[in-house]
Amino acid sequence: MQVTETLNEGLKRAYAITVTADELDAKVNDKLVEAQPEIEMKGFRKGKVPMALLKKQFGEQLLGESMQEVIDGAMNKHFEDSGDRPAMQPKVEMKNGEEWKPGSDVEVEMAYEALPVIPEVDMSGISLEKLVVKADDAAVEDALNNLAETAQxxxxxxxxxxxxxxxxxxxxxxxxxxxxxxxxxxxxxxxxxxxxxxxxxxxxxxxxxxxxxxxxxxxxxxxxxxxxxxxxxxxxxxxxxxxxxxxxxAAKIDDELAQKFGAEDLEGLKGQISERLEAEYAGAARAVMKRALLDQLDELVSFDLPPSLVEAEAGQIAHQLWHEENPEVQDHNHPEIEATDEHNALAERRVRLGLLLAELGQKAEVEVTDAEMTQAIMNQARQYPGQERQFFEFIQQNQQMQQQLRAPLFEDKVVDHVFDQATISEKEVSKDDLEKAVEALEDE
CATH class of the missing domain: 3.10.50.40 (Chitinase A; domain 3)
Structure with a gap:
């Protein structure tokens, strides 16, 4: 087998792979030798069918299988030896496919974009501000009044x-x-x-x-x-x-109302509301701090990006925004949507940060546990009351959906890992200030 580099430009790679007829023939023979002891054929005892007859009977059938295995083996060995990681599935094309016939060499071209080498990032140089909001009496009273209205x-x-x-x-x-x-x-x-x-x-x-x-x-x-x-x-x-x-x-705000919502008394309900509000504030503050972290990481790193990933991401962004602007169109029967420079710029940021977080997570050995995945699936299943079991089975059989659920869990765990290494200072602010900070995220 011969592997020859034909393109090395930026992250783009291409290789010509030649698999000789002798290599293919040897692979077919190996398969026949392995299968021979179990083969029965009229006129011969089990395991005693002559190799020449087996090759005549099954050789052509095994040739395509052997060809695929040899090419896959050559690709895997190339990636092991080179250390390259393809950004997307490599494109593999048989160059002499039309004129190829048994007994000839196989010529294949493999092309791909390699993932870039991600530079090291000094996490200790990252400085972040964590907004802290306390649940004051007025917020608790507002929440109590809302509960009273729902229990009217x-x-x-x-x-x-x-x-x-x-x-x-x-x-x-x-x-x-x-x-x-x-x-x-x-x-x-x-x-x-x-x-x-x-x-x-x-x-x-x-x-x-x-x-x-x-x-x-x-x-x-x-x-x-x-x-x-x-x-x-x-x-x-x-x-x-x-x-x-x-x-x-509206229901009266008293112990009876509190008991309707699972608390022992009114003071207990107020305590539950205070905890829930502060958990909501903490979640919003984390989103603000995460955006600040991503902004800093985006400024700290610079490396070449696989064009195919950026193009795919820009297309997805453009498509999503178009549907948000045209909510009446539920299907994909619409004109082709062209990505703009703005879409491309956002795609470059997302791809760059996605690759960086993936690298940081891999080095830190961050993993999403089975328990965390199960919890995520359960949370999604609640959106389909009465069909939870079918949803679970659908997710179990759909690798793409599993990845869609796992990706945000992995990203959040990597972000928490970076938070642990960064310098974080707390700043107590009002609820209104936090809401403005969150609104600013949505406007960007």
């Missing part, structure tokens, strides 16, 4: 008062299509919050203004895409008997 109750309005949007109407109702009641179209003592969109479009709006002990006919049409085919697109009349009209009343 309803209290009957005075007789004769009309229902408003947001009120709860307690009613009996019977729905009919063409004068005939239909299954699932009736209810008794049903509590409906006006504006909740619990019923089909147009229903709740017609109940605004009703009073207790009033009867009201509501005429609506079921949507064309309604899940029950026998109702889709049809007009229905609901005869409603209003039994009560209730106004929303």
């Amino acid at each position: 109750d309803f209290k009957s309005r005075k007789a004769g008062v009309k229902a408003k949007d947001g009120d709860q109407v307690v009613m009996d109702f019977v729905g009919k299509i063409d004068g005939e009641a239909f299954e699932g179209g009736s209810g008794e003592d049903f509590p409906l919050v006006l504006g909740s969109n619990q019923f089909i479009p147009g229903f709740e709006e017609q109940l605004v203004g009703v009073k207790a002990e009033e009867e009201k006919d509501v005429t609506v049409s079921f949507p064309e895409d309604y899940q029950a085919d026998h109702l889709a697109g049809k007009e229905a009349v609901f005869s409603c008997t209003i039994k009560d009209v209730k106004k929303p009343v």
Whole structure:
């Protein structure tokens, strides 16, 4: 086998690989010798089929397999000897494919972009500021008021008062299509919050203004895409008997409210809220500090970037931003999206930092544990209630999805590793100051 370098320009590499006919023939023979003891053929005892007959019967079938193994072996040996790491899957092309025939040498061209050598970074020279926000009494009170609203109750309005949007109407109702009641179209003592969109479009709006002990006919049409085919697109009349009209009343902020949310008493609930708020503040502060770290790392390092990685990343950025600007387009049936200079600049930053963090993580032997992956999958699965098991099975069978979940976990662990080596000073700020810092990240 002969390997000859044909291109060495920046990170671009290309090699001509020649596999001789004798090497291929020897590989086929090795496979036949290995398989011979287990082969049975009419007229011969097991393991006694002549090699010449085996080669005639199976040689052509094994030739392609042997060719692939020899070429893969040559590529693996090249990467071991050179130390190169390809940025993407190498492009392999058989140069004499059209005229090749058994008994001839195989000529292959392998081309790839090598990952660059990442320079050392002195982490001790990195200086960061950690924003610290304490959960003050006002923030805790705001959170308590929000909880009280979510735990709201309803209290009957005075007789004769009309229902408003947001009120709860307690009613009996019977729905009919063409004068005939239909299954699932009736209810008794049903509590409906006006504006909740619990019923089909147009229903709740017609109940605004009703009073207790009033009867009201509501005429609506079921949507064309309604899940029950026998109702889709049809007009229905609901005869409603209003039994009560209730106004929303926020729950009292007391021990009873606290117990609804799993605390022993009000003071315990306040403590839980304070811890949750400070955890949220800490998460936001970490995001701000992480951006500052990435900015410093971006200034500290400089190295050549594989053009294919930058091009792929820029295309992905452009595509994502286009869909954000055109949310009505859910599929990929749209004009080709060209990456701009701005997209390319952002792609270069992402690729450079991605390669640097990967290198730092590898040197620090950072690993994402099975337990951490399981937790990440569980967090994602919660977005699909009732289908958690199917989601788990999908992830287990999809390597690309596993990598998408593992990548941010790995990056955060590497960032924490760098934080441990950097100089970090704390600065206590207000909640508003932290929110402005977070908003600044979104604007960049």
